[in-house]
Amino acid sequence: MTQEKLQLAIDDMLHILKADKHCVDSYRAVSNVKSLRDYAIVLNRFRTELRHQNFPTEEYMKKWFMEDLDEINKYGVYIDQKGVRHEQNSFDVFAFGESEIMVVMNNVKHQHVIANNNSKINVVTCPHSVCFVQLKNNSEVSVMNTHKTAIVKIIDKRDNGKGKDNTND
Numbered sequence: 001m002t003q004e005k006l007q008l009a010i011d012d013m014l015h016i017l018k019a020d021k022h023c024v025d026s027y028r029a030v031s032n033v034k035s036l037r038d039y040a041i042v043l044n045r046f047r048t049e050l051r052h053q054n055f056p057t058e059e060y061m062k063k064w065f066m067e068d069l070d071e072i073n074k075y076g077v078y079i080d081q082k083g084v085r086h087e088q089n090s091f092d093v094f095a096f097g098e099s100e101i102m103v104v105m106n107n108v109k110h111q112h113v114i115a116n117n118n119s120k121i122n123v124v125t126c127p128h129s130v131c132f133v134q135l136k137n138n139s140e141v142s143v144m145n146t147h148k149t150a151i152v153k154i155i156d157k158r159d160n161g162k163g164k165d166n167t168n169d
Helices: 003-019 024-031 036-045 058-073
Strands: 077-078 084-087 093-096 100-104 110-115 120-126 130-135 139-144 150-158 165-168
Touching: 003 024, 003 130, 024 036, 024 165, 036 100, 058 077, 093 100, 093 165, 100 110, 110 120, 110 139, 120 130, 130 139
Parallel strands: 077 093, 084 100, 093 110, 100 120, 110 130, 120 139, 130 150
Antiparallel strands: 150 165
């Protein structure tokens, strides 16, 4: 992704944040984005505040990042990708559109997964792993190969946040 295109994407997001009256902290954080890595850090930072919001939208992500999937995948962001295997890392996983992602837990650190739109997430655990999966819109999750010491917490925010929190361990 060129720096010029990233700046256009950031300017567009700043316009949306201002129009939708998001918090000043989020506006400042996005204003300071200089790379895709910075962008992923902002998504990670505000994931909790965005639990009940459809932001960023599927349309926004497709508009700005569809041509740069290999680059943005490094930071855990997937858009309309199927059959992708994501090895656990320090970035949260954000799935947009019709993505089908297999999240493989490979160590004892925790992983956050935010499934948007019609995404399907498969989680493969390892001993002592912890995975938090946040379901939004029409997304789904399957937990595979669960170890007795692994924890997968499913946070169901579908139906405008009226879903319930479920824990599989």
